Amino acid sequence: MSIVQATRTVLFYLLLSFSAFAWGTLSLLLAPLLPFEARYRFVVQRWCRFAVWLAWHMVGVRYRLSGLENIPQKPCVILSKHQSTWETFFLSGYFAPLSQVLKRELLFVPFFGWALALLKPIAIDRSQPKVALKQLAKQGHERLQQGAWVLIFPEGTRIPTGVMGKFSRGGAALAVNANLPVLPIAHNAGHCWPKNGWAKHPGTIEVMIGPLMYAEGEGPRAIAELNQRAEEWVANALRGIGELPPQASAQADVA
Template sequence: MSTVQAIRIFIFYVLLGTSCLLWCSLSFFVAPFMSFPVRYHFINVRWCRCALWLTRNILGIHHEVIGQENVPEQPCVILSNHQSTWETFFLSAHFSPLSQVLKKELLYVPFFGWAMAMLRPIAIDRDNPKAALKEVARKGDELLKDGVWVLIFPEGTRMPFGQIGKFSRGGTALAVNAQLPVLPIAHNAGRFWPKQGWGKGTGTIQVRIGAPMYANGTGPRAIAELNERAATWIEQAQRDMGSLPQAVMPEQSPIGEALNSADN
């Protein structure tokens, strides 16, 4: 990494952290008086767009979206691969309002956590996978009925670029039970924003949005089949964009393994 890029990364994190503190502090005082859709846009969409602007103009990381026409009008369950923090910024700004699974401990972080708590997140205890799955099912169904997108990273944790984790069935179970489709999304953000370290590359992140996928029936078999179909599409999309240049056996992530064990 060059000295110039290292300076850019330092400036990026200083501005990102400062903007987060200021925006979350402001949101804590004004957002409670807004309706949820307006509150979400004020807190999350505006700040995530700021983060994407900093990413683009300071780090030199751009993005392009293929398949925008596939996004349905009715919110549903989004299934996306997970490689970095970037896709959290992008998806939170691109789909509004949106809820996602996060560790409940984050809600206790001053200002940041307090602001997040106002966005109706699905807060779970990762040390208790069975209880976490029940909370995802309960809160997720409630959110979908209220017209909120639900984002699920089925791998359970961020995977290094060039690897893909085994998909848990929590997201497809949620969609099948709500009689809604899943919207598969693949990206290669990890190529420029690695999972480990502070280093960042320059270039254009590809985001591919697939057609909504519906289950063939109901019950465990339909859930498993839909999950396999979505995982296959996301894996193939990553191969097409060069994220998985060769055949890669799914690597089981610790959280994904725990969630799959709980599924069974």
């Protein structure tokens, strides 16, 4: 990374951190006075859009979006590829209101984490997977009934570029039980915003929104089949842009 890009990246982090402090503090004062949807748009959507805008103009992390025609009018379960923090910002800013499955520890981050706690996230304890699965089923169903999108990264963690993590079935199960479709999303954000390190590389992220997918029937078999279809669509979309080899995708073991 060049000295110029490194300098711009440091400035990006400084501005992003300051904005999180300022916006989180303001949100703590105003958010409790707002209804849920207005609260989400004020606290999360606007700040996340600012973060994406700042990345575009400060460090050259741009994006190209396709598949907009696949987005339904009624919220459903979003199953997204996970490579970086960028897609968390982007998807949280694009879909509103949105309830995200996230690590419980994030709610303890000063100011913005505290403000985030006001937005009905599904904050799970990863050390207790069985409890987390039950929590996802219960709270996810509640959020969908309240008219919120539910964002799930079925790989469970950020996966390095060039490989696919195995999709967990929690998101597909939530959709089947709520009688709603899943919306698969593929992208290659990890090339510009890597999982490890602080470097940011200029480039254009391809964000591909797939077709709505409905379960064919009910029960565990229908859940497994829907989950596999979503995983295969994401893998094929990534192969189409050269992110995965043309053969069967290499899979990373995810605990």
